[in-house]
Amino acid sequence: MKRIIIFFSLLCLPVLAEPTELRDWNSVAGTTIKAVAQSVEAGQVSLKSEDGREFKVPMDKLVEDDRAFLMEHFEIKAPEPGQPTASGATAVEGGLTYPAGEVSGPIDVGGGSNLFVYVPKTLKEGRKAPLMFRTGPGGGKSKSVSAYSESAELNGWIIAASVESKNGPDHPDGNHEHSKRCVAHLLENLPIDEERVYFTGGSGGGAMSFYNALRITSAGNMPVIGYSPDKKYDKKHYCYGIGGTNDYNRYLTAHAVAQYKDKGFHRFHPGGHSGGPAWIGDEGITWLNGRYLGDRRKEAELDDERLDYEASVIGWIEKLRGSEPHRAHYWCDFLTKDYEISGPNAEVVAGTFAELSEEPNNVRYTEGIAELDEFSEDYYAGEGEGGGSQFKHTTGRIESAAEKLATKYAGVPGIEDIASKLGGQTVGK
Template sequence: MKNFIILSFLWCSPLFAEPTELRDWQSTAGTSIKASALGVEGTQVSLKAADGREFKVPLDKFADEDQAFLKEHFAIKEPEPGQPTGSGVSKISEGLTYPVGETSGPIDVGGGSNLYVYVPKTLREGRKAPLMFVTGAGGGGKKSVVMYSEAAEVNGWIIAASVESRNGPDHPEGNHEHAKRCVAHLLENLPIDKERVYFTGNSGGGAMSFYNALRITSAGNMPIIGYSPDKKYDKKQYCYGIGGTADYNRYLTAHAVSQYGDNGFHRFHPGGHSGGPAWIGDEGITWLNGRYLADRRKDAELNDERLDYEASMIGWIKKLKDSEAYRAHYWCQFLKEDYEIDGPNAVIVGELFDELNGDPNNVRYTEGIAELDEFSDKYLVSDGEGGGSQFNHTNSRMKGAAEKMATEYAGVPLIEEIAKGLQEPTVGK
């Protein structure tokens, strides 16, 4: 008897219905296998063959009749639009090394390295989560991870920070050794997708985000007022750069982000050499997550995660709509154009988008965010190719373009303020 294509041998989680009897299952390719179905987790069916082997097969690989049988037997329901998938009932609540919904630390991982970690309540059983690892310019503590707890919950990401990473004689090699030990510990003790480790940090910590992303398996980084210390980049990764309008690293950040092409995006906050508000980092994490899921739309194993992301985003957008409608509009546009949302959830997003379009400043804010990214490429990148940080610096071409933008976006939340800030020289030493 021909067998299904078996994807992997995996341990089966506790299930909510009795296993089926031993029976022949037919695949869409015309092959068959004799096994008992233990349960369905997300899009994966856990099977136990007559010889005792346990493995998982995607539900959509079964013939239509067998799919219908499985859905009826295990009471599988399609998620309502805007609601999490069935995986939502299998949230992890216990059995992890570190508790969910709390910040743990400092945790000694050996070799003189310590970390703090926040595990979100939205972590799903049977699904590995992305990790955002924070490296600071002056060390890391509880605040380094708590500041991104909202993004952790919205996206289902784990947030961790190095205690020891800081500017000084150990930068970058010594800091990197701490990062390696910390990430290895996290991979061993938490359900983290090793292919979706990201790095962030401010200033010298932002530099470490580039350095670490090249040397530890990574999907990308989120440098804050940062730069690449060796001007090396993996352009297949994603990069969401964050910088102050008058930051003396603004040219370096712009140049680094531009190296990633469409996989890079540059966001500004009003001010100088500072990390800016935590919500911009939350948006960076959300952007990185959305881009990854969108670019792998053909990967059926991510279908449940995509639906959970969409449901979570719809809830977040509704919350923002009542307090910062311009941000809600931006994320509707992102889901429609960058993420290319489809299906029933696209209808919900479309209705929210139409409602938010009623305020012209919401529309102009979203347009302004895109124009600022283009401004970075056009006016900041060329000056970022040279040496290091540039203090008390501006030029007439950039200043004139920023003045024009400030006039065009007068009255638009944040955009006018940012455009005015870009007219100013960078801060001094």
């Protein structure tokens, strides 16, 4: 078992060595194939069989003697204990229409539409990136994209925003035309995965995130204090809703998120009709990325991207555990139970998870985040079914449930404060 764990922790930089001789390779399942091992990268051995077929096999599927042979031949060394495994893919160096690591814009894309865009320095060579496209209730500015630069780097996502999209007579059709032109321009000029375009925005911009996701090829959205203007949803999408505890759109957001069932999640911050701290949006993007990659574990072409996602989030967890260990625990829980981490990085996460779980409030925080989402579906979603924002509104049922939740999570950072406000009346800003 110790030898297998060491293998799981292998460095995943591509090893430049001569291919092996033609030989038999034996799997732990009892099968044998005669092939040449051409290289080892990200825990995958590239084989070329006698008849010229090329394919990749995870090293942990081979018997111990074959793994040892590969490690010696390709001079594979184990990293320091506890270090995550990444794919070893190199970051893009130049050649991009818009430079990495800075906000570009406003960029005229034609038809009276303009955008701002942030390209992450973690963008990988030869790999297409997801796009998060933002629409606002009052137009877009440089800070509309820079606000999510941390999660852009963490996840390797491109962030962009429409300059013109805003509340008013052009909502939603005119705003959609601006969004459509902007997204088309970005797809043409940057390495973006067309199937993984996401939309976000606050209030009316959050409404546009639903509207755009139904009309432009998309994987989902992240509405902030938003709502669906036509109450239509693509339930194959992912939806991470963000809202204030006392926002007058809280019921609309809850109802919308509930339509996605286990692919939807409602995240609260204390307050009214505002977006809350930017880090919640960073967590939303990381959640969306993890759910997509985790749910497609059978798609081998995403293996390297999964390794980079895992390594990046593990590094993030290490930063959080010193200042906000409850958040670090939540992300260990997410990687373990929602993302269902396996392979080289599972052991690293398991060790950190166990250590963080020794503090009861870390565990209670993670449980509380889940219960807040359940509260949204149980007590808010039904109130939003009829449609329309509601001001100065609550019910006795909501007040009672919120009070019980606040009592249950007394003393838990980030949970008690939120729960205590869920029963209050809805307000504006």
